[in-house]
Amino acid sequence: xxxxxxxxxAISKPSKRLGxxxxxxxxxxxxxxxDLNNLTLSGLKDEKIANIEASLDDTVAIGIPRPKNKxxxxxxxxxxxxxxxxxxxxxxxxxxxxxLLLSMEYCAKCQTCSDACPVFEMSGRQEIxxxxxxxxxxxxxxxxxxxxxxxxxxxxxxxxxxNWTTVARLAELAYRCTLCRRCASVCPIGxxxxxxxxxxxxxxSQEMGIAPKEIHEKGTLxxxxxxxxxxxxxxxxxxxxxxIQEEMEEITGYKLEIPWDKEGADILLLHNAGEVxxxxxxxxxxxxxxxxxxxxxxxSSEELGYDVVNYGLWYDDVQMARVAIKHAEIAKKxxxxxxxxxxxxxxxxxxxxxxxxxxxxxxNIPRESGFVILDEIVSSGKIKFDPSRNNFxxxxxxxxxxxxxxxxxxxxxxxxRKIAPQFREMxxxxxxxxxxGGGSGFAIMSGFNFAEWxxxxxxRKKFLQILDAFKGEPQDVPKYVCAPCxxxxxxxxxxxxxxxxxxxSHIYYGGLVExxxxxxxxxxxxxxxxxEESF
Amino acid sequence: MEELNxxxxxxxxxxxxxxxxxxxxxxxxxxxxxxxxxxxKVSFPFHFGLYMLLATLVLLFVGAVAMIFGAKITAGGSTLxxxxxYLTILVGFxxxxxxxxxxxxxxxxxxxxxxxxxxxxxxxYFNLAFLFLFFVSGLLTWLFHDHAFDGARAYIYxxxxxxxxxxxxxxxxSFLGEGTIVLASLVMAYIPMTHMSxxxxxxxxxxxxxxEDKPNFKGSRIExxxxxxLGFKPxxxxxxxxxxxxxxxxxxxxxxxxxxx
Numbered sequence: 201x202x203x204x205x206x207x208x209x210a211i212s213k214p215s216k217r218l219g220x221x222x223x224x225x226x227x228x229x230x231x232x233x234x235d236l237n238n239l240t241l242s243g244l245k246d247e248k249i250a251n252i253e254a255s256l257d258d259t260v261a262i263g264i265p266r267p268k269n270k271x272x273x274x275x276x277x278x279x280x281x282x283x284x285x286x287x288x289x290x291x292x293x294x295x296x297x298x299x300l301l302l303s304m305e306y307c308a309k310c311q312t313c314s315d316a317c318p319v320f321e322m323s324g325r326q327e328i329x330x331x332x333x334x335x336x337x338x339x340x341x342x343x344x345x346x347x348x349x350x351x352x353x354x355x356x357x358x359x360x361x362x363n364w365t366t367v368a369r370l371a372e373l374a375y376r377c378t379l380c381r382r383c384a385s386v387c388p389i390g391x392x393x394x395x396x397x398x399x400x401x402x403x404x405s406q407e408m409g410i411a412p413k414e415i416h417e418k419g420t421l422x423x424x425x426x427x428x429x430x431x432x433x434x435x436x437x438x439x440x441x442x443x444i445q446e447e448m449e450e451i452t453g454y455k456l457e458i459p460w461d462k463e464g465a466d467i468l469l470l471h472n473a474g475e476v477x478x479x480x481x482x483x484x485x486x487x488x489x490x491x492x493x494x495x496x497x498x499x500s501s502e503e504l505g506y507d508v509v510n511y512g513l514w515y516d517d518v519q520m521a522r523v524a525i526k527h528a529e530i531a532k533k534x535x536x537x538x539x540x541x542x543x544x545x546x547x548x549x550x551x552x553x554x555x556x557x558x559x560x561x562x563x564n565i566p567r568e569s570g571f572v573i574l575d576e577i578v579s580s581g582k583i584k585f586d587p588s589r590n591n592f593x594x595x596x597x598x599x600x601x602x603x604x605x606x607x608x609x610x611x612x613x614x615x616x617r618k619i620a621p622q623f624r625e626m627x628x629x630x631x632x633x634x635x636x637g638g639g640s641g642f643a644i645m646s647g648f649n650f651a652e653w654x655x656x657x658x659x660r661k662k663f664l665q666i667l668d669a670f671k672g673e674p675q676d677v678p679k680y681v682c683a684p685c686x687x688x689x690x691x692x693x694x695x696x697x698x699x700x701x702x703x704x705s706h707i708y709y710g711g712l713v714e715x716x717x718x719x720x721x722x723x724x725x726x727x728x729x730x731x732e733e734s735f
Numbered sequence: 736m737e738e739l740n741x742x743x744x745x746x747x748x749x750x751x752x753x754x755x756x757x758x759x760x761x762x763x764x765x766x767x768x769x770x771x772x773x774x775x776k777v778s779f780p781f782h783f784g785l786y787m788l789l790a791t792l793v794l795l796f797v798g799a800v801a802m803i804f805g806a807k808i809t810a811g812g813s814t815l816x817x818x819x820x821y822l823t824i825l826v827g828f829x830x831x832x833x834x835x836x837x838x839x840x841x842x843x844x845x846x847x848x849x850x851x852x853x854x855x856x857x858x859x860y861f862n863l864a865f866l867f868l869f870f871v872s873g874l875l876t877w878l879f880h881d882h883a884f885d886g887a888r889a890y891i892y893x894x895x896x897x898x899x900x901x902x903x904x905x906x907x908x909s910f911l912g913e914g915t916i917v918l919a920s921l922v923m924a925y926i927p928m929t930h931m932s933x934x935x936x937x938x939x940x941x942x943x944x945x946x947e948d949k950p951n952f953k954g955s956r957i958e959x960x961x962x963x964x965l966g967f968k969p970x971x972x973x974x975x976x977x978x979x980x981x982x983x984x985x986x987x988x989x990x991x992x993x994x995x996x
Contacts, residue, residue, distance in 0.1 A: 207854075310767070312767060314850065356857045388771075518975075568739070572738065
């Protein structure tokens with residue numbers, strides 16, 4: 201079935217596939233990437249999808265097992281309806297009920313949101329990815345099954361069949377939106393389609409136990425069980441940090457002391473533990489800056505205390521609350537004055553904003569963005585900088601959760617203006633930015649061919665923005681995409697690799713603190729070495 | 736949250752900034768102008784027409800009250816009467832015309848643009864057609880029967896005086912005029928029951944969702960509300976939640992997941 205201009209009701213009609221990505225419909229890449237315009241998704245292998253639901257599009261995020269018989273189908277539908285009811289009950293959803301109801305009732309279907317959505321645009325305007333497609337399906341189910349008299353009035357307000365196909369496709373469709381909320385920011389009325397997507401994910405997780413394994417089993421469950429979504433326990437993380445300390449000294453010539461479990465420190469610094477494994481230089485750079493600025497700070501070696509991620513933010517309120525409470529308990533035990541969140545966008549929103557409606561009493565310990573204290577340090581004059589060490593083109597990616605969701609726009613820019621003489625903005629930027637394409641868990645989801653879908657579709661807009669930011673720069677000049685968020689860095693790493701941007705345009709990526717340390721006069725050796733692995 | 740130790744700083748809000756944003760947003764649909772120019776071309780006249788008719792209703796009311804106190808709202812009255820008289824005609828005519836033009840455009844766009852058509856239900860068309868009918872009926876009444884809105888003002892007068900008739904006014908009832916009054920009454924009763932009340936609900940969507948950023952401080956009203964909500968007993972059925980209808984949100988959130996699935 202052709203993906204364009206299908207109606208929301210099509211979701212319930214069984215077919216091999218509802219949407220289809222075609223190379224010639226995707227927005228083209230500029231030179232020297234034209235030869236990659238014919239890239240398309242590798243097909244899903246029949247034997248791999250034989251027993252799972254895969255009829256939405258060309259990829260699979262969850263892989264729900266197909267029901268074996270009619271009874272199982274009915275069971276899924278009953279569970280879905282039960283979860284649907286609970287989403288609209290205060291006792292089950294007090295945190296999000298008000299905005300959900302407002303978004304259910306007042307959409308004028310003007311489609312203003314559609315042009316703001318990078319997934320919809322970059323897919324070649326596949327109808328199933330239109331922000332209102334998913335919302336309208338859900339709205340019709342809400343009106344039909346939750347509102348009084350809904351079954352009678354559904355013929356007038358827009359009917360939809362609720363069957364296995366609808367349920368299974370809706371679950372998958374909830375994982376084709378990065379929750380960047382660009383759609384919500386342009387809606388003239390204030391309707392939030394990303395919130396609707398979030399609530400659909402919650403229904404499936406909290407009622408039916410359905411969620412991508414990367415964010416549930418290997419995510420929040422592992423986080424609460426082992427202490428980190430990376431699988432690192434406290435011993436492993438301390439070992440890794442010892443290694444980071446040694447390496448940082450080797451790289452920069454700067455003697456570093458990493459404080460652990462220091463009771464009464466001013467600050468508990470919390471990183472995305474993925475940094476420790478994938479970008480250890482980021483963790484090391486933070487430590488160098490804090491030490492050089494004379495900050496009283498500490499890491500925690502308690503389970504969860506060294507991993508600030510909170511995947512619950514994307515799909516499950518209970519898991520979100522459990523992780524946030526653990527973080528707060530650790531801070532309380534260490535008697536710190538505040539928690540500082542490192543370069544991790546979703547952790548910013550989870551711990552600083554959403555957990556604000558969970559943490560009470562002594563657990564309500566102040567939480568602050570790492571960008572703010574870094575800005576304070578850089579502006580204070582406590583550390584001497586030589587900006588000429590960063591004299592290469594730098595552009596800044598704005599993590600949606602920090603910038604659009606929290607309004608933290610300027611601190612990171614003030615830093616870059618001071619230490620990066622060739623800093624330039626992407627277009628658009630700030631609160632109007634585009635998602636890296638890896639938001640809401642996409643950066644860590646790679647089952648089947650999902651990572652390929654991400655780089656080809658949801659991250660495509662970011663790649664085009666990066667190329668545009670460096671337009672006119674000589675090919676051989678190294679260029680730096682500053683992406684101060686672990687998820688964003690992961691997604692940007694993947695697009696740069698997928699499109700061979702390092703080889704073709706000399707584009708590299710990294711965090712904000714690496715640039716700060718690179719410009720520090722006290723560093724005997726540069727931290728950023730293009731064409732060399734730092735670690 | 737852009738400031739160091741933001742929780743120690745005074746939370747600043749500005750009525751001026753709010754009005755600077757909300758007035759162009761409500762009156763001129765600023766957001767639609769910026770993000771969806773094609774829809775703005777038809778949506779703006781439609782909405783502005785409605786606002787103008789609300790203003791006309793206010794002017795008719797003011798005129799009727801003035802008449803109760805003996806004023807004559809005619810082309811030859813006092814300065815104030817003249818102002819009300821001509822302003823009502825001007826505002827009413829513009830409102831009816833813009834509403835008719837905008838309504839026509841909105842219906843046309845919804846029928847002709849697949850991106851809108853495929854998401855429209857019978858109720859969406861009915862709502863638009865209903866308002867369009869009201870605008871057209873009002874415009875035709877103005878054109879053929881009530882150029883100065885005297886009849887409309889006399890109707891408000893009679894409502895306020897429980898059936899009275901303005902002095903010197905000769906009733907000239909018409910099917911169109913009565914139809915418009917019936918339609919106007921129905922529109923006012925019907926709008927709150929539909930998504931069209933977004934004109935008013937926008938306040939809540941902006942203030943309590945989009946802009947709501949009051950932090951939860953120890954001992955605050957927000958904290959009290961959170962504590963109350965944390966006492967609810969959820970019934971989510973997934974195994975890892977561990978809800979049994981007896982445990983509260985606090986019990987569940989402070990315990991580990993019970994099962995993987």
